[in-house]
Amino acid sequence: MERLDQPSALFLLHTFMFVCKVGSTTKGRLMRRSKADAEQTRTSILDAAERLFCECGIAATPLERVARQAGVTRGALYWHFKDKSDLLKALRERYRLPQEDLIARAAREGHADPFGLLRDTAGDLLATFEAEESRQNLYMMLNAMVPDTESGRWLSGCNAEMFGLLQRLMEQAREHRMLTPDLEPQEAAVVLMITMNGLLTEWMRSGKAFSLTGLGLKIMCRQIDSLRAPAA
Missing domain, CATH: 1.10.357.10 (Tetracycline Repressor, domain 2)
Structure with a gap:
């Protein structure tokens, strides 16, 4: 195996460290963005639920309709709230x-x-x-x-x-x-x-x-x- 001279080895080391740093920074940004997106989704669901519950009543408003009003999937809604009681609890804590x-x-x-x-x-x-x-x-x-x-x-x-x-x-x-x-x-x-x-x-x-x-x-x-x- 060909042995690298010192300048080449240092260059590769610096390149590796730069790639790791960029990767770590990108990962951090993605995590922060993902967290912000999740919080925005949760807020949209709460806003939609509050509006529909007031207009139509709680019993007459299925969670699927809340999801449509919030512009999210049913899976996203159930990821944040396991059922209607959980959603009501979050609304109560909001105020x-x-x-x-x-x-x-x-x-x-x-x-x-x-x-x-x-x-x-x-x-x-x-x-x-x-x-x-x-x-x-x-x-x-x-x-x-x-x-x-x-x-x-x-x-x-x-x-x-x-x-x-x-x-x-x-x-x-x-x-x-x-x-x-x-x-x-x-x-x-x-x-x-x-x-x-x-x-x-x-x-x-x-x-x-x-x-x-x-x-x-x-x-x-x-x-x-x-x-x-x-x-x-």
């Missing part, structure tokens, strides 16, 4: 607010003043809901679900999770002797759920006849304060 995470963390770790926390978060939640039509559409879409369906059972699970968080907050309030003795923590959580859902539903039903951040917040705060134990 999740930091205040919801704050309530969840307080329920897990404890809070010195659960009622003060609820008053603060209620104002932010109502203001965001009043300002963003997309959240209003999502709320009406979710509340139009038929209970005895896959999506309806998923929503029931979400409501049960929120109810559990509120109940734990009310248990903390009782431990701090802040909860009115007239109600059990579970009953206080029911009051909170009914008040918030009732406010949002009536606001939408009435054609937004009152201000959520005005009268709505006043009602919510008065209801929260009514759960406090009387001052000693």
Whole structure:
């Protein structure tokens, strides 16, 4: 075998390193592009699902129609979302607010003043809901679900999770002797759920006849304060 002289060997080494570098760079670009394309596909599916679910209803909208509306294949849709419940979960997470995470963390770790926390978060939640039509559409879409369906059972699970968080907050309030003795923590959580859902539903039903951040917040705060134990 012919032996390469040093300049030739160095040339081949540099060529090899250059090819490897180019290949690595190209691979990195392709991976980044592939990730960006996948994220764009997922966003297109969520946009299409939100639009169709609001226009036609969740039960009446098959996932195949969502795929067509999004301009993707059925395989692409099922690669991102295993079923309709998974898609609904992603839509729900899309509009999740930091205040919801704050309530969840307080329920897990404890809070010195659960009622003060609820008053603060209620104002932010109502203001965001009043300002963003997309959240209003999502709320009406979710509340139009038929209970005895896959999506309806998923929503029931979400409501049960929120109810559990509120109940734990009310248990903390009782431990701090802040909860009115007239109600059990579970009953206080029911009051909170009914008040918030009732406010949002009536606001939408009435054609937004009152201000959520005005009268709505006043009602919510008065209801929260009514759960406090009387001052000693």
